Amino acid sequence: MVPFSLTAAHGSIHASTKQVGCQPLASKGLNHTEQQAGEFRSSRRLVLLLGIASASSLQRPASATPYKEAENIQYGLSNGNIRPCPGGYNPNCVSTASLNDLYSPVWRSSLTSIATSAQVLDSAVMQSSDKAQIVIKRSMPNAEYLEYEVPGLFGRDFMEFLIKADKGAGGAGEENSEGAIVLYRSIAGNVKYLYPFQTAISDFGAQRKRLEAIRQTLGWRKLGCDLKECFE
Incomplete structure (x- = not known):
């Protein structure tokens, strides 16, 4: 389930970033500095989402809980x-x-x-x-x-x-x-x-x-x- 959500989220963000990049600057009234800020925010959001999805997909390492130890008397x-x-x-x-x-x-x-x-x-x-x-x-x-x-x-x-x-x-x-x-x-x-x-x-x-x-x-x-x- 997590890899599917990650792909969908990644694709959505990528498409959104691409659309913003393709729009003429004049139509949004953006100067060069504002354009860079927008791209930075989009990239930062992508990194955060990737990090969250990656962390959630990691398996917790097995620890020596009482349940595990009791199985190996x-x-x-x-x-x-x-x-x-x-x-x-x-x-x-x-x-x-x-x-x-x-x-x-x-x-x-x-x-x-x-x-x-x-x-x-x-x-x-x-x-x-x-x-x-x-x-x-x-x-x-x-x-x-x-x-x-x-x-x-x-x-x-x-x-x-x-x-x-x-x-x-x-x-x-x-x-x-x-x-x-x-x-x-x-x-x-x-x-x-x-x-x-x-x-x-x-x-x-x-x-x-x-x-x-x-x-x-x-x-x-x-x-x-x-x-x-x-x-x-």
Whole structure:
């Protein structure tokens, strides 16, 4: 639409300028100075119209809006660790790697074996939802990584777990006598925004509640907490 209007406007102005130039000066009573002023005004108007039309036809460059960022949520480990929550555009998340209100404490497994802890955790996740599906299961030296897809309020949610030996363990390769530690992240796979604002709609703490239910099923405690409430 814009190129058509631009051509029409350009042609109209060009024709108008041409007609003025073809009329005898005597018929308009113009002297040489007035003729130059008229041509200048016509040329200036043409430049302005061309500039406006050209600006309107330019496409706005893509920017990193929350909508775009929410479409590219990153999953998996980052340098061997659980990722923090991208709270800037997806607050429906909890992670042991976050440093704000989206943080959740590490769990301590009641089992010393990392592999056995992963198996027990897998059973608890599957029991938490009949539609839970495992996406990735990867064994690493002294660690197990599990990723699940579960139904969420806005579509799919993803839970990631990293079970590994505590750094306070004895020698290399030895299993911690106090039990393996469990790092995790639970995040909504889809983000809904309150139109026209760029404010994400809350899932009312669904991620934290789901994880807490799994932890209570396992009977594992929160790391760094020795009170009775740590098990409840």
